[in-house]
Structure formats: C-alpha cells, structure tokens
Amino acid sequence: MEPAKPQLNSLLAKLEEAGKRVTSQRIAVCEALLAHNGHPTAAEIWQHLQGQHPAMSQATVYNTLSALEELQLIRALDIVGENHTHYDLCVHPHVNVVCTRCGTIADVHTDTLEALLGLVSARSSYQLAPQDGVIVYGLCPACSAKL
Amino acid sequence: MEPAKPQLNSLLAKLEEAGKRVTSQRIAVCEALLAHNGHPTAAEIWQHLQGQHPAMSQATVYNTLSALEELQLIRALDIVGENHTHYDLCVHPHVNVVCTRCGTIADVHTDTLEALLGLVSARSSYQLAPQDGVIVYGLCPACSAKL
C-alpha cells in the first residue's frame, strides 16, 4: 500500500531539473536521507555524515533540506514537544502518529486521509498541496504498557 | 456544527480541580485566550495583556499556557514555517488549515476526521488523545488569487 521509497537518482535528477547543482554534499545528504528509514532531523543527518564527510557544515545540511523541501521532494514535520524539525521522505499523503512519551513515529497509509483532504479543500476553499500529510499524537503500544 | 467556545468559569474550575491556584495572572491569560477568536501565540497573548496587566511576565504566559495544555484545555499547534507555537482553544478534533503564504488559519469541522482517527488508532495500536486535531497546509483563497 505504501509508495516505494524514492531513488537517489530521481532526487538528484529533480534537483538538476530545478537548476540546482548536484554537488557531492547534496548527494551525501540525499543518501543519508535514504539510509535513514524513519523521520530524521537535520542534526541526525549531519551526525550520520560525520564519518564520510567530516568537513560538511551544518548550514549545508540545512540548506539542502530546505531546497529539497521547496521542490516538495521531502516534507518538514514540526512536532509539538520536540525542538528539532523532522523530515519525511515519503511525500505521499499519510498519517504520522507520534508517541508523546518516547517520540517514536509510525506511518499509517489510508485513503480515508485523501477523502478528508478533499473535503477540507472543498469546505475551506484552500488549495492544498498535493502531498499534504498530517501528524497525530498518542502513546505507542510500548509506552501505553508502561503506565 | 462546531462546539461552543468554553467559558472562563469552566477553565478556572478545571485549573482549581487540578490543584492549581486561580491567580489573577492565570485568569487574565484565560480571558485573553477567550478574547482572541483565532489561534494566538504566547507573544500575542502577552501583548494583549500589556494594557491591563503591564507587570505580567512572559514566563507566566508560557507557564500558564503549558499548564492549560497539560490539562488538555487548549492544544498547541506547531506550524511549519512559523517560529511561534500557536494555541487552539477548541479541543474538539478538527482540521486546522494553514495558509503557507500569509499564515491565516481556518478551522474545518467534519466527522471524517474522527473516522480517520479511529482508523489510525486501530491500525497503529497507538492510544490517541481524545482531542487530537490535525494541521494541513495550502493557499487561502486570497493568496491563491494573487498568484
């Protein structure tokens, strides 16, 4: 049900298509995004790159993530209670379920979300972005058990 | 369709019930929240109170909002691209539609959201908070027209 993970080549192709240069730093950030299977933060990407690209500046990570976000190749998730922005490689609309205790994020893919977005667009007259996802909050099974 | 705005007395009663003292500062913050019909930030609340309560510290506004949030009397909204947290007095699950150009927030109340949340809870096994709402992003009619 859930869409296939994007390929490195397609990310780089779209960067180039947008007139951005495909630098070694941008390739590395894209690779790190693909390597992380969840919803990484800028700091996590930067840390992950310290081994292979020790000269990489944090600003470059931030700049690259911003560029990818503007091209709608990734999505920024601002999560209440966390001070780092998380990024989502999956730009197909889906629900991100965040545990308010431990921060674990689960993805739920369902066409009920698309139904909701259609309804919201019609009712509000807002033009929604085609890859709008949502965040909901709760307790993950492990944290629920611990209470 | 949308639930009635909460009363000042009910907010204060729940604070007291939770063992919190009902101070003049907390009353003022609650009043300011009720007076603002939208989704105010801490800074907006504090500015609004400058006239009547010029000695009110920003920390008190932050502390009061945190207390109200913990008691689930208000909800924090972290919006991508804005650096201030917004607060929502309406804790009935609904969709907050944010304009990515001008920041205007519209509310959409629909039971499709509750259907979605039920489905998400079942599929993810997370225990969702009873007043979980969501945020979606788009262009408001006015901003759409300007492009």
Next chain:
DNA sequence: CAGTTATTTATAATCATTCTAACATGATAT
C-alpha cells in the same frame, strides 16, 4: 498571625536555526 508552598518576576541561559562574509567550485564565454 506564622509557617509552608505555589506562583510570579526579572534576568540569564539554552540551543536550533539562520545569517554573514570569505572562499571554493562549476558553468559559460571568449
């Protein structure tokens, strides 16, 4: 009232993110 605790205040500290300016790199045009 006196004793205890919660709250408020002013201020400083935190820290994720953005800005700056110098340098490096890649593309383009002679």
Next chain:
DNA sequence: ATATCATGTTAGAATGATTATAAATAACTG
C-alpha cells in the same frame, strides 16, 4: 584554456523563541 560570473560551501557569529534560575510575592493552612 583562461577569465568571468553565478552558485554553493564553510566557519563562525547572530538571532530569537523558549526555558531555567533564584529571589520576591501571594495564596493556603491552621
């Protein structure tokens, strides 16, 4: 190729919302 120009990278400084601290104040208890 070499010069020129635009774009990207870097280290470090600046920003600014939020949080922490510690002293002063206000509310509750008996």
